[in-house]
Amino acid sequence: MAQSDFAEAGADLELVGITKRFPGFTAIDELDLLIPAGSFFALLGPSGCGKTTTLRLVAGLEEPTSGRILIGGKDVTGTKSFKRPVNTVFQSYALFPHMSVLENVAFGLRRRGISDAAGKAHEALRLVELDHLAARKPQQLSGGQQQRVALARAVVNRPALLLLDEPLGALDLKLRRQMQLELKSIQSEVGLTFLHVTHDQEEAMTMADTVAVMNKGRIEQMGAPEELYELPKTAFVANFLGQSNLFTGDVTSSEKASIIVDVGGVKIEVPTSRAQRHTGEVTIGVRPEKLMLYTSAPTATPGVNVLGPGRVTDVSFSGVSTQYLVAVPGLGVITVFAQNMEFGPVAHIGEEIWMSWKVEHGFGLADEPGIVPRFSADTDTATIATQRRHQLLAEIEEG
The missing domain is CATH 3.40.50.300 (P-loop containing nucleotide triphosphate hydrolases)
Structure with missing residues (x-):
């Protein structure tokens, strides 16, 4: 017609x-x-x-x-x-x-x-x-x-x-x-x-x-x-439109191509073109599916950010992918989505792992210092899950 x-x-x-x-x-x-x-x-x-x-x-x-x-x-x-x-x-x-x-x-x-x-x-x-x-x-x-x-x-x-x-x-x-x-x-x-x-x-x-x-x-x-998904401008958008791993730290270096942010002693690089703010305290992020998991420390490579070691606190199978929660001392709990290319999880609860992602996949938010970099869901289940993750992280840091 x-x-x-x-x-x-x-x-x-x-x-x-x-x-x-x-x-x-x-x-x-x-x-x-x-x-x-x-x-x-x-x-x-x-x-x-x-x-x-x-x-x-x-x-x-x-x-x-x-x-x-x-x-x-x-x-x-x-x-x-x-x-x-x-x-x-x-x-x-x-x-x-x-x-x-x-x-x-x-x-x-x-x-x-x-x-x-x-x-x-x-x-x-x-x-x-x-x-x-x-x-x-x-x-x-x-x-x-x-x-x-x-x-x-x-x-x-x-x-x-x-x-x-x-x-x-x-x-x-x-x-x-x-x-x-x-x-x-x-x-x-x-x-x-x-x-x-x-x-x-x-x-x-x-x-x-x-x-x-x-x-x-x-x-x-x-x-x-x-x-909106690839380049969210605020923490609210980053966490409402999908999930994001967000980190807050001070910019220690600002070059033409990228900025370096110190997050708990870890240097994380973000492209300048993908960051809304380039000086002071900033919140940066990366989507969970952009991360790669490793069971041993990966070789340092230009253009790649590496976090770890961390410990797996939860593994959730969802069919197409598996979600891993990884507690990294000083950084909090990192979420990783790994596509299920083979049978069984890449890593198990309690295992020590490392994570990496390409610098070009990161983003920097426009939120001013002091903005809470997490979207607060109004459900009891989300609150319980968050409390559980913090408890696991505290146990790992103490141990």
């Missing part, structure tokens, strides 16, 4: 100085954002960061305390939700159980008196590959099929902007990954502007052209998924 046969082009979305205050706290603080027409944009962040409030403001379900909302260049700040060129797909699907799939998709068109509502509904169902189930009731469909019906119902109204509010949260892992690819394909085909709100980092990176990581009502960093 050609795009012109079905959906109109999307419109850009612009938020200008948006602030939203509730009694006792500020949910969004002076937010400026421009989402180009036809793009797949993801707002990513933990619970309470302001992402869902932002979506509700765009949908017209909340009013901003201050600022303006423009869709396609038109100010819609004071426009009622039902008059905005916006549709929303929720996690709960919200399908009418007494109506058939076709009737659900055609419902909005018929209410607006659009001609050939059934024909347009069939087109939308063909887009999501469910036209053969048009006569069924929602309860006769799987969760993934219901989600696609909800998507067809939203897209058939030809909104300039489609809002996705944690749309895949209720699906199991395998189906969620399948739907991620399908949503991306549909967005590419119909050409609408998609604004996707999620706390799932993998979901955001899989589907979106651009990801904005939100924290406490502000955007910490925005860019292509690869850029």
Whole structure:
């Protein structure tokens, strides 16, 4: 199906100085954002960061305390939700159980008196590959099929902007990954502007052209998924978008190509081009999958950082890779992801090992001195795991 046969082009979305205050706290603080027409944009962040409030403001379900909302260049700040060129797909699907799939998709068109509502509904169902189930009731469909019906119902109204509010949260892992690819394909085909709100980092990176990581009502960093992952600018982004090993120390040397940071007596080199700050106390990092494990001290090589010896405190098999936690006196617990190229772990709990990574894989953060270089998860399990690691490290240092 050609795009012109079905959906109109999307419109850009612009938020200008948006602030939203509730009694006792500020949910969004002076937010400026421009989402180009036809793009797949993801707002990513933990619970309470302001992402869902932002979506509700765009949908017209909340009013901003201050600022303006423009869709396609038109100010819609004071426009009622039902008059905005916006549709929303929720996690709960919200399908009418007494109506058939076709009737659900055609419902909005018929209410607006659009001609050939059934024909347009069939087109939308063909887009999501469910036209053969048009006569069924929602309860006769799987969760993934219901989600696609909800998507067809939203897209058939030809909104300039489609809002996705944690749309895949209720699906199991395998189906969620399948739907991620399908949503991306549909967005590419119909050409609408998609604004996707999620706390799932993998979901955001899989589907979106651009990801904005939100924290406490502000955007910490925005860019292509690869850029945010490979070159995070703050500790929050580094630890929310994947995992990171972060070290804080003083810059002892700053050359044209790289800086040298003293971390607990260990010299770690980072490319100048990948460091946000080049003097004073800085926090630097490296992703766990960039590290290599060795059971004996590796030979010093230019362009390679080496840590160790350390002791393995935990080994966790996850299928594709194995996670190792390595306690290094003076540096803390280092996380290493090793791809499972052979049967069995590379190292076992209690073993002494060394780690290395290429200098070009490191990064330096913009955080000022005194910023805690770890993302604090708000779950009891994460707290317990952290306490366990500190206990193991203390035992190793004492022994």
